Amino acid sequence: MGGYLQYVQTLDYQALLPAMIVGGTAVIALLADLLLPRRIANGTAILLGVMATIMAGLYASLSYGVHYLAFGGGFVLDGLSVVFQEIVLLSTLVTLMLFNRRGVSEDRPAYVALVLWSSTGAMIMAGAGSLMTLFLGLEILSLSLYCLCAIARDREVAKEAGFKYLVLSSTASGFLLYGMALLFGATGTVTISALIHPATGIHGLYALGMGIFLIGLAFKLALVPFHIWAPDVYEGAPLPVTAFMSVATKAGALAALARVIYTAIPQPDAHWLLLPTFIFAAASMLVGNLGALAQTDIKRLLAYSAVAQAGYIVAALAGATELGIRSAVYYLAAYAFMNLGAFAVAALLSSDREEGTQLVAYEGLAARQPLLAAAMTFFMLSLAGMPITAGFLGKIFILSTTIHTGYWPLGALLVIGSAVSFYVYFKVIRAMYARVERFSHPEVRPPSQLPWIAVAICAVAVIVLTFVPVMPGDATFFVK
């Protein structure tokens, strides 16, 4: 290890403060549940969560432009960690507003606490400078998510989803961990930026370790062929949890992947180590979009679409250029809001008894709730990459990156995959507009109107990203 940790300074804790605010508020929310009457406790928990994410977000934004190695390099404060933390915090904020079904409200403070804890884990992953911090963040994120999946005890599928997620994700963690052990054996360090490929020749242990490690990460990102769990878990988990999972896990794992690609494997001659990852990404773009074609459940459809979208974002990292990481961050931010927006619409179509995720629930929506249908259309068009949406701009950035770095086959697959995805997303739009005469589906009264705020936040965010294509320059700066 480069610097031995002798003195922990106040600055170290300041670097970690956003994550600590979020994690600490989870404890307060649980305590409030014990002390307050149930009627107030539910609202209080959500209010606390929202306040914590806003505070942490504002505090983290102050650190933008600061570069600091906290805890002897265990936690890195740089542009990358700040930007990814903001994405995680915003998705947490939106997720908290989706807990509107009474079916889950009995345990609502527990849900809020678990969401905040997994958000803490993702934030730690975003700044992980050592394999230990990375593993710890990943497990804080994952353990909370297992509980979140299985906690809705009234739904048999939720328990099953929790179990499947637990088994498959822990197996992936096993791969990740074993890869880390081999990397430690090959380099003698656990600091990510020091995990550099030994200079002479091809180092077998290093290559094997990096390969196993990247398979573990690919699993967490649900890249093909390690995506099998995603549709099942996304379908079984409660809707807000699915929404959170589809964004926060990906943000955390992408931050880790980006840090490994950009700091640990800087030499162009060691890039062949990453080739399998990019092949997975290429396969994800095709399989994800083709798999989404047949789905009639919005959650499954978005699960397959998330597989493809993860493929697009990973493709941007190929070649490890500055433009690459900037377009990856931009596309991830746009994807987060488009996806969360679609989930927020689904939450507004949910009743106490049933989640509004079947495609049938969307038929004729344009006549019943034109505003909601318009919002959903906007999110779907953006996910598909319709020109002049944020999704389109992001894809153009990624395409130009892949052409720039010579990974043009990835760019070609991105175009083909997007063409297929148009059919997928238009299926939803067609259901809302074309079959207006079929009024078979009963009117749904959502238990609360809170998700409207989530829809508004997401829509505004996507529009802002469209017209102000923010590509944070500082995201490219990595503290070695």
Added chain:
Amino acid sequence: MVPVQMSVDPNAYAALSALMFFIGVLGVVLRRNPLITLMSIELMWNAANLSFMAYSRAWLNNAGHIFTFLVITVAAAEAAIGLAIVVILFRPRAQSNVDDAMLLKG
């Protein structure tokens, strides 16, 4: 690669840990009992632990020791949650077999 002489060749540890990892993977893939699945996962994690310990000694760097403690702690939390989920999922059934969990079809 290895700067220190150890009484047991570090490659022997590496081979044993690779074997443990492989048995763990096979257990997850082949065994149908959820408890054995969880045990196999633990085996995979412990294979990594063994590697960490051996390489830690070989490099004279105790980061590997610390990592192992971390992994053991996390594994305990993981086992607690895993067993809880197994209980709520399989309690209504007489026998526990992972193939029974098939409401969601990949």
